[in-house]
Amino acid sequence: MKRDFIDLWNLDPEEAWYIVKRTKEIKKGKEDPGRVLEGKNLALIFTKPSTRTRVSFEVAINSLGGNSIFLQEKELQLSRGESAQDTARTLTKYIDGVIVRNHSHTWLEEFAKWSGFPVINALTNKSHPCQVLSDVFTLYERFGEDIKNLKIAYVGDGNNVCNTWLVAGGLFGLDLFVATPESFGPDSYYLQAGLDLSNYTGGNVYLTTNPVEAVRDADVVYTDVWLSMGDDSEDSKREALKDFQVNDKLLSHAKEGVVVMHCLPAKKGEEITPEVFERHSEFIFTQAENRLHTQKALLEFIYGHQ
Numbered sequence: 001m002k003r004d005f006i007d008l009w010n011l012d013p014e015e016a017w018y019i020v021k022r023t024k025e026i027k028k029g030k031e032d033p034g035r036v037l038e039g040k041n042l043a044l045i046f047t048k049p050s051t052r053t054r055v056s057f058e059v060a061i062n063s064l065g066g067n068s069i070f071l072q073e074k075e076l077q078l079s080r081g082e083s084a085q086d087t088a089r090t091l092t093k094y095i096d097g098v099i100v101r102n103h104s105h106t107w108l109e110e111f112a113k114w115s116g117f118p119v120i121n122a123l124t125n126k127s128h129p130c131q132v133l134s135d136v137f138t139l140y141e142r143f144g145e146d147i148k149n150l151k152i153a154y155v156g157d158g159n160n161v162c163n164t165w166l167v168a169g170g171l172f173g174l175d176l177f178v179a180t181p182e183s184f185g186p187d188s189y190y191l192q193a194g195l196d197l198s199n200y201t202g203g204n205v206y207l208t209t210n211p212v213e214a215v216r217d218a219d220v221v222y223t224d225v226w227l228s229m230g231d232d233s234e235d236s237k238r239e240a241l242k243d244f245q246v247n248d249k250l251l252s253h254a255k256e257g258v259v260v261m262h263c264l265p266a267k268k269g270e271e272i273t274p275e276v277f278e279r280h281s282e283f284i285f286t287q288a289e290n291r292l293h294t295q296k297a298l299l300e301f302i303y304g305h306q
């Protein structure tokens, strides 16, 4: 049966931890992931810009022996109204997998439903599972099994990355505090999924509108851009988020030695100050590097099961 990766809950906790631990082996070069994609063609359909996700997936596919085909929506009949259903049924005749970055999560679910190959979500308006899977690895690499004893704070916009962190908190059994403005909170469906998974894994997922409460005694502070691609609520959003900037004042409430994460690209001066960004840049760019290693482990997991 094909394995899609549309949301983090497509993995059970055991599988999710397996991929995180496998990523560590792959990164260390202890075990070669092998050429699990030998003879396979994977397409990337991207309707939005990408630096990290696109490049790390293409490099991962090529290093696992596969061939990557980058497709932009404007070059496909999708741009002229061809449906997700017909595009999926056509590509099923040629392709072994598709990695999609798209505005609409609903479109992606429809596309996956009609595809005969694994479909991987490279970001939608609702969810960014490859990013957060990799971020959990970055924390596991740094803190090992202590990751479950960390207080992790997500501060900022309740966007696709925030939604996915709520699920990750539950899936991995983490202690996660999310602070967003009331008017720009996460999707209740993802919050509920995180809470439900927490009941099973022993995690703690907590949502507040108070950034200081989330950051108080935190070991990790995570943020993301306030205005995601396609977001047109500019002025009201900046106003609502002004107290959620990751700056020295907010970080003064965190533990000494707090690590700051950002999935990039950053808008320095908005969600994070330039000073805080530069002080934590080594960790932030390790976070970016780890997209590659995690993508290899994810592809190995998906195609190793076929």
Ligand code: CP
Residues within 6 Å of the ligand: 049, 050, 051, 052, 053, 054, 123, 131, 263, 264, 265
């Ligand atoms: N973080 C992230 O997904 O980066 P890109 O938009 O560059 O792919």
